[in-house]
Amino acid sequence: MFRRIALIATVAVGSVVAVAQAQEQTDPNVVARQSLMRLNAYNIGVLGSMAQGRMEYDAARASAAATSLYHLSLVDQSRMWPPGSDTSSIENTRALPALWDNMDDVMMRGMALRTAAEDMMNAAGTDLASLQGAIGALGASCGGCHRAYRQPD
Amino acid sequence: MRKLAGLCLGLGLAGLAAFWLLTRPASLSPQTLAAFAVYSADAQRGEAVFWAAGCAGCHAAPGLEMDASAEDRMRLGGGTRFETPFGTFRAPNVSMHPTQGIGAWSFQEFARAVMLGVSPEGQHYYPAFPYASYVLARPGDIADLWAFWQTLPAVDTPSEPHDLGFPFTLRRGLGLWKLLNLPSGFVLADSDDQQVMRGRYLVEGLGHCAECHTSRDGFGGLRRENWLSGAANPSGRGRIPTLPPQGWSGLDITAYLQSGFTPEFDVVGGAMADVVASISRLPSEDRNAIAAYLLAFRSSPSR
Numbered sequence: 001m002f003r004r005i006a007l008i009a010t011v012a013v014g015s016v017v018a019v020a021q022a023q024e025q026t027d028p029n030v031v032a033r034q035s036l037m038r039l040n041a042y043n044i045g046v047l048g049s050m051a052q053g054r055m056e057y058d059a060a061r062a063s064a065a066a067t068s069l070y071h072l073s074l075v076d077q078s079r080m081w082p083p084g085s086d087t088s089s090i091e092n093t094r095a096l097p098a099l100w101d102n103m104d105d106v107m108m109r110g111m112a113l114r115t116a117a118e119d120m121m122n123a124a125g126t127d128l129a130s131l132q133g134a135i136g137a138l139g140a141s142c143g144g145c146h147r148a149y150r151q152p153d
Numbered sequence: 154m155r156k157l158a159g160l161c162l163g164l165g166l167a168g169l170a171a172f173w174l175l176t177r178p179a180s181l182s183p184q185t186l187a188a189f190a191v192y193s194a195d196a197q198r199g200e201a202v203f204w205a206a207g208c209a210g211c212h213a214a215p216g217l218e219m220d221a222s223a224e225d226r227m228r229l230g231g232g233t234r235f236e237t238p239f240g241t242f243r244a245p246n247v248s249m250h251p252t253q254g255i256g257a258w259s260f261q262e263f264a265r266a267v268m269l270g271v272s273p274e275g276q277h278y279y280p281a282f283p284y285a286s287y288v289l290a291r292p293g294d295i296a297d298l299w300a301f302w303q304t305l306p307a308v309d310t311p312s313e314p315h316d317l318g319f320p321f322t323l324r325r326g327l328g329l330w331k332l333l334n335l336p337s338g339f340v341l342a343d344s345d346d347q348q349v350m351r352g353r354y355l356v357e358g359l360g361h362c363a364e365c366h367t368s369r370d371g372f373g374g375l376r377r378e379n380w381l382s383g384a385a386n387p388s389g390r391g392r393i394p395t396l397p398p399q400g401w402s403g404l405d406i407t408a409y410l411q412s413g414f415t416p417e418f419d420v421v422g423g424a425m426a427d428v429v430a431s432i433s434r435l436p437s438e439d440r441n442a443i444a445a446y447l448l449a450f451r452s453s454p455s456r
Contacts, residue, residue, distance in 0.1 A: 037419075045418035052408050087390050094391065139413050139420050140219035146422025147219060151391035 025092045033080035034093075036072060043069040044138065047124060051135040063125030070121045073114040087151055099149040109145045116141040176328025178271040181264060188292035189264070199301025202294045203227075204434040205359040206287065210427040211235075211244040214310075219413075219426060223434065229254070230308035235281055236388045239373065240317030242281040250307035260299045267295055270331065277327035279315065280334070280373060286361035288335055294359070334374040341446065341455045352446025355439060356381075360432070365393045365424065381450065388424075397447040406444035407437070 025031050046065035049055035084090070086097040099106055116138040123130040203209070209226035215233040217225055230253075231244040248254035255263065262273040270277060270284035278284065320326065340363075341353050356362045367375045368384035383395040397406055398415075405416040410432045413421035421429050432440065 041418045044414070044420075048412070048414045048418050052412070052414075054404070096390070135412070137220065142420035143219040143413055143422060143426050146420055147426035148216070150422040151389060152386050152423045152425070153392045153394050 027082075027085060027090065029080050029082050030085050030090070030093055033077065033095075036075060036077070036080070039072055040069060040142070043072065044142075047120065047131060047135060047138070050128065051132045057128040057131070059125045059127070062131055063121070066117070066121040066124035070114070070117040073110075073117045077110070094151045094153075096149050096151050102148070106145065106149065109141065112144060113138075113141040172325075172329075175332060176277075176325050178275045178277055178328065179265075179269045179331075180271075181261060181269065185264070185268070185292050186261075189260075189296055192293045192296050194293075194296040194300035196297070196300040196304055198294075199297035199299070201435060201439075202298040202359065203301055204431045205355055205439065206290075206298070207360065207428060207431045208247075210424070210431055212247050217427075217430075219430065221430070226430065227305050228308050229305065230310035231312055232310060237281065237373075239279075239321045240315060242279060242315045242317075243313040245312035246308060246310050248308035249302065249305050250309055253309050253311055254307060256307055260296070263299050263302070264292070264295050267298075268292075270327075277324045277331070279317075279321075279324075279327065280330065283361040283364045285331075285335055285375070286358055286364060289339065289354070289358035291354075330372060330374065333372070336377070340377060340380045341450050341453060344449075346445070346449070348442050348445045349449045351439070352442035352444070352449075355443050356446050356450075360443070362396065366396050380455070381447075386423075391423075397444075397451060403441070403444040403448055406447060407440040410440045410443065411437070 025034065043065040046055070047062060047069075050057045050062055081095070081099070083100060085093060086095050086100060087093055088097050116134070120131070120134040120138050123134040208229065211233055212229040212231050213221075213226045213233075214228060214230055229246065229248040231246040233244045235242040235244070246254045249256035251257045255266075258266075258273060265271050266273070266278065267284060267287050268290060269288065270280065270282060272278060339353055339357050341349075341357070344350065363375055363381060365387060366381045366383060367377070368379050368382070369387075370376055381396040384393050386393055401409075401416060409415055409421065410429060412433070413426065413429045415421070432443075
């Protein structure tokens with residue numbers, strides 16, 4: 001457990017530095033939400049690679065990634081999306097103004113991610129078929145927000 | 154003086170006549186009609202055409218969830234809005250409803266609409282409807298598509314009018330646009346690689362990828378010399394990326410089109426999310442063909 005936390009912390013710090021350097025994003029709230037997205041992708045990467053057959057299925061590893069992802073879905077984001085941090089207000093974000101106009105929907109979709117991550121946490125360590133059965137809903141929960149609230153590149 | 158006025162009037166009338174002739178809505182060619190006459194349409198094949206052509210992406214109800222069922226995506230009541238520099242387009246109801254949709258159309262009216270962008274009343278459609286890509290469709294595919302269409306439900310949502318500024322409200326002028334912009338063939342040259350040729354048909358024709366991934370001139374025509382090189386988002390902020398994205402392998406492309414996951418395991422968003430919702434329902438050989446085309450195109454002299 002401690003090693004897992006240490007790993008998460010290391011990656012979190014690394015992502016913050018990487019994001020800050022690559023995009024010169026200085027608002028700590030925006031840096032934090034972008035880092036959280038990267039950590040999500042980092043863990044989904046393990047699950048998705050196994051689901052796609054690019055990485056050999058490993059129950060312990062899949063379970064660890066899914067557990068991390070679930071805990072990431074619990075992170076308090078209340079300060080990460082301050083008003084005025086959308087694409088029409090600042091550089092280096094793709095968060096559309098519509099996100100702030102539909103906060104109830106956004107919160108609901110955040111909960112959908114949590115549910116999908118929890119389902120994945122329960123499935124990932126069972127076997128590859130269970131993991132593959134849960135990955136679609138997980139991707140759809142990410143896509144539900146990206147579709148409506150994130151601008152293309 | 155009177156002579157000059159007469160000359161001006163004459164030239165004006167000749168100009169009008171020329172405009173009228175040049176902008177006449179086209180009819181299906183004798184070759185297309187002949188192809189229809191000997192083709193036996195199949196609704197099941199038509200379903201694959203439906204997903205390849207992305208019909209649901211514009212004409213299904215707006216705001217469908219990512220995991221919406223195929224049945225929901227086949228309810229073509231329209232209503233999605235497209236904000237563009239020319240005004241706001243609204244996808245019409247193209248369900249089988251006899252009055253709100255297109256249920257009362259004949260097959261030839263359907264084929265003329267899809268392949269030539271002309272309505273049953275003989276009016277030009279706006280090229281927000283991607284007939285400039287569908288013009289490359291095989292007649293047999295359109296016949297299959299119409300056979301499949303017959304199996305789709307009637308939806309009674311009324312179509313809403315587009316909201317455009319003058320002079321774009323004058324549809325006749327679209328005849329000139331078509332003269333300038335309807336392609337006479339494919340961008341990528343013919344080759345013996347059947348997979349690449351299948352991909353070319355899917356990407357350049359039915360899939361109409363270039364409609365977003367290629368930049369446009371001031372009149373909304375595709376800059377074919379910049380084929381698939383990315384473009385400003387046609388309805389909103391940001392940019393639509395170059396295809397294929399830098400460094401993506403064939404497996405990266407097919408995995409993305411099947412699952413929405415990028416190689417970095419970011420998840421598809423924006424209008425592309427609806428594209429993936431359609432393309433992921435094609436047979437895997439078709440996604441493989443799309444990937445083969447994109448990689449072949451990037452390394453070809455056509456790029």
